[in-house]
Amino acid sequence: MEILIIGLLIVIALGVGYIVFVLINNKKEPTDTINISELFEGLGQKNERALREEMTTNRKEGAESEKRVREEIAGLFKGFGEPVERRMTELASTQNKNFEGFSTKLTELIDKNDAKMEKVKEAVEKKLDGIQKDNTEKLEAMRQTVDEKLQSTIEKRFGESFKMVSERLELVHKGLGEMQTIAVGVGDLKKVLSNIKTRGTWGEAQLGNLISEILTPEQYETNVKTKKGSLDAVEFGIKLPGQGDEIQHVWLPIDAKFPLEDYQRLLEAQEKADIESIKESIKALEQRVKGEAKCIKDKYINPPYTTDFGVLFLPVESLYAEVLRIPGLSEQIRRDFKVIVTGPTTIQAILNSLQMGFKTLAIQKRSSEVWDVLGKVKTEFGNFGVLLEKTHKKLQEASTTIESAAAKTRNIQGKLNRVQELPVTASETPVIALTESDEVEVG
Template sequence: MILLLTRNFAKNIPDLINQQIGTLEKNQQRIEQTVRAEMTAGRSESNLSAKLTREEVGVAFKNLSDSLLASLVDKAREQQSTLAAIQQFLGSNLTEIANADKNRFEAFANETGNMLHSHYKNTIQVIGEMAAQHKGLLDTFSRQLTELTQMNEHKLEQMRTTVEQKLASLQEDNSNKLEQMRATVDEKLNQTLEKRLGESFKMVSERLEQVHKGLGEMQSLASGVGDLKKVLTNVKTRGTLGEIQLDNILEQTLSPEQYQRNVSVRQGSSERVDFAVVLPGKDDDAQQVWLPIDSKFPMEDYQKLLEAQEMGDSGTAAEAAKMLENRVRGEAKSIQDKYLNPPHTTDFAIMFLPVEGLFAEVLRRTGLWETLQRDYHVIVTGPTTITALLNSLQMGFRTLAIQKRSSEVWSLLGTVKTEFVKFGEVLDKTQKKLQEASNTIDSARTRSRAIERKLRTVEAIPASEPSQLAGEMDAVVSE
């Protein structure tokens, strides 16, 4: 049994060696392929890449050789120990087998060493050739790089010389142009400065003259203000000022026939209202109705109120406001007694205050405006509100005129209706006459065709037969 195992093991040793040789050949082929690939790639790389490739290939070969030698040594030692153990176990019968195996292993080791040495030499030779090629490429690249560097330095030197020349020329041109510009600017600056100074002095003179004129105007205005103050302090003149303002508003808003000045609204009374707006009666034949408008300007009480408010004296301001309220009530009572006379007038009148501040103060008094309207039938207005009121009256006038015109239009439409019926009758008669004329024209057209049929055979009219032709035509017409 042991002998059989020994023989089987001895038979398997060549197979193992063949397997190792096949593995080595495959590794060698792989190494050759790797070397070829590295050689192909190394031709296009730099000197540094070739150096790294040589180092990597050398290390790879060295590692491979070391690993193969170590593996073979380990295998040999392992087999020697195994054979020694078998020899000790079997005795002297296995000495020849052991010697044969030893010889085979030694021959295999020698052959493998020779093969590895040969491959190593080939690899070293290939690497040397690659190094030589890379060195040639590197030398060529270095030479071309040196030539390119020299060429670039030469071109840069030429460019530097050209740029220096251009810069020198440009600096000279710029200096000349700057000198020209400086001279031009100095000249223009002097001209502009002289012109501006002249204009400035002229403007200052004109402004001083204007200031002098303004001072004269201020003096005139001061005298005018004094005159205005005199006017406002005079009760009669102040009332006239309010009437003038009210007259201007009425003139701008209404037509001249829609209002009158200084109207007596009470028969047998000498009191005359400043202005009265003409309102139409209820019917077309009714007498016209007057809307009284009177201008009031309680300047003293309003001025006291303003002075108290400016001084911040609330007590005096309240007293002045009370006096102003009583004054306005008195004026409203006076308007009611003098100018309200229904049905000759409306049942209300209008009090015009020519100053907006005065009107605003009246409105600010709580319940005053409503009291004047309710108790005295007087509506208080200012310059703005009376314009709106007059515009509303103007719209009322227009509405009334439209109503009157509407009745006239209806009457006119009735007349047109009657005339249109008559016109229809005339059209019927005209149609009959036209029908008779059409029948007559048709009869004449028929006779004309008969005459044409008679004349178709006539080629010419002899001058000696006009009487005969006339007789025939009379006969045709009679037919």
């Protein structure tokens, strides 16, 4: 079929080439175009008829060829089928025989394998029984060991834990006792601080403790009346040296004040962060401290029997700090009322300064006595030098006497040694002659 198509294409190509050749050589008249069209039509009809005839011929030839091929294939299959069938029958018979032999062998192998597997199974079961028994014994021993160790460990841990819990409970019990003691103390302190009179007594007691720790009892007195005819007495008066014989000492008045209500209102306002309340509380505290300072000035400051200033003691350090935070308050009180505001720390510094002043004054007063004592010591020291000189001479004389005695002792010792070297007989008696130089002077 492909060959036919290729032939037709070649014929058409030749026809087209011929037509092109004719057109190139005949360009003279328009009638040539008509002839060419007719020529193309005729040529197309011829080609179509030729193509149809060729296709018809090819179909017939193809049908005959297919028929012959079928017949040949049928003959070949027929001739090939009989040997194949015979061969297949032979192969089936051979396969059956082989299969029967294989079945027999397989049955034998299976029987042998079953017997071997049975023996292996028995051996494995015996081995497993032994292993299981051994493992059971070992596990039992391990269990007993673990139980013993676990029991001892648990008992030890329980003992330690119980001991620790007991100690903790004892500490908690002690802590609860201490907390109860603290609670009682806090309650007592609250009662003290809630009572104005008791609160004042507490501040006075704290001031008294500080003064007694630093000063001697001769250097201060309590409840001192600084003004004649007045019943007001300052809590503590420090004795300072006076000027002249009329005034032997001058009092330094120290009074304790504790404006707790104003201070508590200030703390509560600070906790609430209320600016207006803080300002009002600071102002109230400022007025209260000024009033206390004015009271000290009016009641207790009385120059020349007292110093021209007094001391206001605040028994709580935080209260003293709040007073110092108020701008210009301490300077104003010192300037207007001649009063120094102090807390527990600053009052100790002031008292220590006064104590150093007392010691310096005592040294100045007794300096003449010190010089007299030093003069006597100098005289006695000179006499002691004379005695040392005499003692030195006596020691030299004793040393000379001892050296002389030692020399005579050595001389006598030498003569005694010579006596031991001489032969001793009955008729001879050794005589030791002592010279005058061998005599030992005593005294």
